[in-house]
Amino acid sequence: EVPTSSTASPCPALPLASQHRSTRAVGSAWPTAPRASSRRLPMAILIDAETLAELRSSVVSFAAEHLAPGALERAHDVDYPRDLARLLAKQGLLGLSIPEDRGGQGAGLMAAITAIQAVASQCPRSADIVQFGNFGPIRTFAEYGTDYQKKKWLTECLAGNAVISL
Numbered sequence: 001e002v003p004t005s006s007t008a009s010p011c012p013a014l015p016l017a018s019q020h021r022s023t024r025a026v027g028s029a030w031p032t033a034p035r036a037s038s039r040r041l042p043m044a045i046l047i048d049a050e051t052l053a054e055l056r057s058s059v060v061s062f063a064a065e066h067l068a069p070g071a072l073e074r075a076h077d078v079d080y081p082r083d084l085a086r087l088l089a090k091q092g093l094l095g096l097s098i099p100e101d102r103g104g105q106g107a108g109l110m111a112a113i114t115a116i117q118a119v120a121s122q123c124p125r126s127a128d129i130v131q132f133g134n135f136g137p138i139r140t141f142a143e144y145g146t147d148y149q150k151k152k153w154l155t156e157c158l159a160g161n162a163v164i165s166l
Contacts, residue, residue: 094133
């Protein structure tokens, strides 16, 4: 059984894209890379190694406590683990790679990759959900979906209540 969010200790909050500054000190917000077009998703947000290490450590601790128990059974379950998707969303692990103005957290690709690796070290099935919530169809949808479509469906996907495919 997957714990509810009330039993899960949240991972430390990541600075959002709107909080980015040019400093790279520990705990500071991250600078964004220049974009060629305001419509396109940013490809990179620069994050210092120490911040990534802190993120990884926090996510591994969360995953060891809340995802590792039952990981083997979940690996063989044919049903989509919606309870896990909601828990991972509440922990802030879905939408890391999606800009804030599109409903995500704006933390960037490296934060999302780090989170996927950290979760995978404890529960590969849960890492699939974190991957789904940051890459592939969801990023395409965040970039090219209409405002109406994003409001109706992207919000639900980022909350762990829906899945999307292309």
